[in-house]
Amino acid sequence: MLAHSWQPSTRRKESAFGKFRKVCLDGPIDEKAANRFIVTVCAAEMIHCVRLHTLPAAVPKWASVLVPAERNERRTPEIVEAHPSGKSSRKSTTMKILLYSPDNGVTRNFMPHLWMFLLQSLTPPGHEVVLIDGNAQPIDEAGIARYVRENNIGLVGIGAMTRMIAKAYRMADAVRAAGVPVVMGGPHVTEMPDEALGRKGGKRHADAVALGEADETWPKIVADAARGQLKETYAPVDEFGQERKPSLQEYPAIPWNSLDLNQFNVVPKLVGPMLKHFRDGWGTFRIIPVESGRGCPYGCEFCTVTGFFGDSIRFRTNKSVVDELLLLKARAKSEGGQIAVFFIDDNFAINPKRTKSLLRDIIAANAQVHWVAQISANLLRDEELVELIAAAGGKWIFIGMESIDPTNLADVNKGFNKPGEYAAVLQRLADRNVFAITSFMFGMDNDTVGVAERTLQQIRTWPAGLPIFGLITPLPSTPLYARLEAAGRLTRPKHWEEFIPFAMAHTPLKMSIAEAHAEVKYGWAQAYSPEAIAQAVHSFSHKPLAYRINIFVSRLCFRGIYFPQMGPLAWLKVFYENGQTIRDIVRECFSDWFSGMTKLPTRSETAGTTVD
Ligand code: B12
Numbered sequence: 292m293l294a295h296s297w298q299p300s301t302r303r304k305e306s307a308f309g310k311f312r313k314v315c316l317d318g319p320i321d322e323k324a325a326n327r328f329i330v331t332v333c334a335a336e337m338i339h340c341v342r343l344h345t346l347p348a349a350v351p352k353w354a355s356v357l358v359p360a361e362r363n364e365r366r367t368p369e370i371v372e373a374h375p376s377g378k379s380s381r382k383s384t385t386m387k388i389l390l391y392s393p394d395n396g397v398t399r400n401f402m403p404h405l406w407m408f409l410l411q412s413l414t415p416p417g418h419e420v421v422l423i424d425g426n427a428q429p430i431d432e433a434g435i436a437r438y439v440r441e442n443n444i445g446l447v448g449i450g451a452m453t454r455m456i457a458k459a460y461r462m463a464d465a466v467r468a469a470g471v472p473v474v475m476g477g478p479h480v481t482e483m484p485d486e487a488l489g490r491k492g493g494k495r496h497a498d499a500v501a502l503g504e505a506d507e508t509w510p511k512i513v514a515d516a517a518r519g520q521l522k523e524t525y526a527p528v529d530e531f532g533q534e535r536k537p538s539l540q541e542y543p544a545i546p547w548n549s550l551d552l553n554q555f556n557v558v559p560k561l562v563g564p565m566l567k568h569f570r571d572g573w574g575t576f577r578i579i580p581v582e583s584g585r586g587c588p589y590g591c592e593f594c595t596v597t598g599f600f601g602d603s604i605r606f607r608t609n610k611s612v613v614d615e616l617l618l619l620k621a622r623a624k625s626e627g628g629q630i631a632v633f634f635i636d637d638n639f640a641i642n643p644k645r646t647k648s649l650l651r652d653i654i655a656a657n658a659q660v661h662w663v664a665q666i667s668a669n670l671l672r673d674e675e676l677v678e679l680i681a682a683a684g685g686k687w688i689f690i691g692m693e694s695i696d697p698t699n700l701a702d703v704n705k706g707f708n709k710p711g712e713y714a715a716v717l718q719r720l721a722d723r724n725v726f727a728i729t730s731f732m733f734g735m736d737n738d739t740v741g742v743a744e745r746t747l748q749q750i751r752t753w754p755a756g757l758p759i760f761g762l763i764t765p766l767p768s769t770p771l772y773a774r775l776e777a778a779g780r781l782t783r784p785k786h787w788e789e790f791i792p793f794a795m796a797h798t799p800l801k802m803s804i805a806e807a808h809a810e811v812k813y814g815w816a817q818a819y820s821p822e823a824i825a826q827a828v829h830s831f832s833h834k835p836l837a838y839r840i841n842i843f844v845s846r847l848c849f850r851g852i853y854f855p856q857m858g859p860l861a862w863l864k865v866f867y868e869n870g871q872t873i874r875d876i877v878r879e880c881f882s883d884w885f886s887g888m889t890k891l892p893t894r895s896e897t898a899g900t901t902v903d
C-alpha cells in the first residue's frame with residue numbers, strides 16, 4: 292500500500308506566485324499517509340504548498356505542488372520523487388553549498404576557521420557542503436567564479452575578519468556575477484552590515500548578511516536560500532525579537548573522523564608517506580580549532596569580543612569537549628599522523644572552577660592531545676590551574692600582554708594585566724614545560740620611541756617563548772574606534788578597504804606613525820634574528836633535544852608572521868641564515884643516535900607544541 296510513489300508530471304501551470312507542478316499518484320493512498328507526505332515535502336523546504344485533489348472515493352489521485360517562481364530564485368529546487376509513505380527524496384539537485392574563508396594575503400594561516408566546520412555540521416540534511424580555506428587553497432576571483440559554475444554551487448557563504456574583508460568582498464562580487472547568491476557572516480559584517488549590503492551607496496557584495504552568532508540562523512538561511520527567498524539580514528533573536536545568544540549546551544558533534552581535512556595538513560605531500568611510520572606517526576599534522584566556551588566580560592577597549600559574543604559566558608558540557616578530543620585523537624592515530632588543538636575560547640580560564648573541572652575530565656578520559664589556549668595573565672596566578680593545564684596536554688598559552696606599561700594598559704581598560712607579574716607567570720608555566728606566545732601592541736597612547744627595545748629587554752629575562760608584535764588597531768564598533776574617531780585621530784577611518792599589514796590607522800599620541808612602524812619592525816627583527824633564535828634554542832640545553840627542535844621550528848614559523856616567507860626560496864634563505872643552529876641540532880641528533888646514549892624522548896616526555 293505504501294510502496295506507491297508520486298511521480299512528477301510534466302504538466303506545469305504559471306501562477307501569480309510561482310509555477311504549479313502536477314504530481315500524479317499511481318495508486319491509492321489513505322488520508323494519514325497523504326498528510327505525512329505533505330508534512331515531509333513541506334519540511335524539505337523546497338515548495339510552498341501541496342494540495343491534494345481528492346476524488347469522490349476520498350482517495351487523492353494527484354497533487355499539485357507550488358514551487359517558487361523562477362524569477363525569485365537562482366537555482367530551482369526540484370522534487371523528483373516523493374513517496375506517500377512520508378519519505379521524499381530528490382534524485383538530482385540537492386543544494387550544494389560552498390563555505391569560503393579568504394586568505395589574509397600575508398601568511399599561510401596555520402589553522403582553519405572553526406565557523407566553517409560548525410556551519411557545515413549545522414546545515415540541514417540533504418545539502419552538500421564543501422569548504423575552501425583560501426589560506427590552504429589559494430583561489431582568486433576568476434577561480435571562485437569557475438568553481439561555483441563547474442560544481443553547480445547553489446549558495447556561497449563567506450566569513451571574514453576585518454583584515455580580510457576587502458578580499459572577501461571581491462570574491463563575493465565574483466560569485467554573484469556568476470549568478471550564485473552570497474551570504475556573509477563574521478565579526479566585520481556584523482559590525483558593518485550596510486557596507487556588505489550596499490545600503491549606504493557603495494557596491495552591494497552580499498545577498499544576505501548573518502549578524503552575530505549564526506548557529507541558530509544558519510539552518511533558516513539555508514532553507515530560505517533553497518526556496519530562493521533569502522532575506523537581507525538574519526539576526527539571532529527569540530520569538531519576541533530580543534537578541535538571543537545561542538546556548539552551547541547542545542553543541543553539534545563535528546564529524547572530525549570523516550571530514551575531508553586534506554587541505555589543512557601542513558606536512559608536505561612528498562615526505563608525508565615516509566613520516567607516517569616515524570615514531571607515533573607524522574604522516575599528517577593538523578591544528579584543529581575547538582571551542583569550549585564563548586564570551587568575555589573584560590571589555591578591553593580595542594577588542595570586538597565583548598560586543599560580539601556578549602559578556603554572558605556560555606560553555607559546552609565537559610563531555611562534549613572530551614568526546615571531540617577523543618574523536619580527534621582517534622583520527623590522528625588511525626592515519627599515522629598528529630593533531631594539535633587550538634582552544635579558541637577568548638579566555639579559556641575565564642571561569643577557573645569550570646576550566647579545572649574540564650581539564651580533570653580530559654585527564655580522566657585519557658583525551659589529552661597537545662593543545663594551545665588563550666588565557667589572560669591574571670588567571671595564571673593559580674598554581675593548581677597551571678598544574679592541570681600541563682597534565683591535560685597544554686603546551687603553549689597565548690597571553691595578550693599588550694604592553695609592559697601599566698598606563699597603556701589602564702588606557703585600554705586592560706588594567707587587570709599586571710606587568711610586574713609577567714615574569715613569575717611565565718616561569719610558573721615553564722616549570723611545567725608549558726611555554727607562552729606573548730602578544731604586544733605598539734603605538735599605544737603612552738608609547739614613546741624605544742618601546743620595542745624596552746619590551747625586548749624584559750622579554751630577554753623571561754623563559755624563551757614566542758613573542759609577537761602588532762600595532763593597536765581601531766576595529767569597527769569597538770570603544771577604541773569611537774574614542775579615536777571622536778578625537779579626530781583616525782587617519783584611515785576605513786582602513787579595511789585597503790588592508791596594509793602592520794600599518795597604523797590613527798596617530799599615536801607620543802610618537803609619529805612612522806616611528807610606530809619602525810618600533811614594530813625592530814621588535815620582530817630583534818626577537819627573530821638568528822642570534823636571538825640560537826639563544827632561545829640554547830636556553831633549552833638542559834632539556835631533551837626535542838625541546839630545542841621544538842622552539843627552533845616554532846620560532847622559524849612565527850618569524851613568517853612579519854617577514855613573509857612563502858615559497859621554497861624564502862625558506863632556503865631562512866635556513867641559510869640560521870645555518871649554525873641547524874648544524875648544532877643535526878650534530879646533536881647524530882651524536883645521540885650513534886652513541887645510543889639518549890633515546891629520543893617519547894611524546895609524553897617532550898614539551899610538545901603546535902609544530903613539534
Ligand atoms: C582563533 C582566532 C584567531 C586565530 C586565527 C583564526 C582561525 N584560524 O581560527 C589566530 C590566533 C591566528 C588569530 C589571529 C588574528 N586575529 Co583572531 N581571533 C580568533 C578568535 C579568538 C576565535 C575565532 C573563532 O573561531 N571563534 C568562534 C567562532 C564560532 O566564532 P566566529 O568565527 O565569529 O563565527 C560565528 C559567527 O561570526 C558567524 N559566522 C562567521 N563566519 C560566518 C560566515 C557565514 C557565511 C555565516 C552565515 C556566519 C558566519 O557564525 C559563527 C557561529 O556562530 C576570535 C575571537 C572570537 N571569540 O571569535 C579572534 C578574532 C576573530 N581575531 C581578531 C583579530 C583582530 C586577529 C588578528 C588581526 C590579530 C592581530 N592583530 O594580529 C590576527 C589576524 C589573523 C589573520 N588570519 O590574518 C578579531 C577580529 C575582529 C575583526 N573585526 O576583524 C577577533 C574577533 C578578536 C578580537 N580581539 O576582536 N585569530
Ligand code: SF4
Nearest residue numbers: 587589590591594637
Ligand atoms: S580579555 Fe581578551 S577577549 Fe576579553 S575583552 Fe580583553 S582582549 Fe578581548
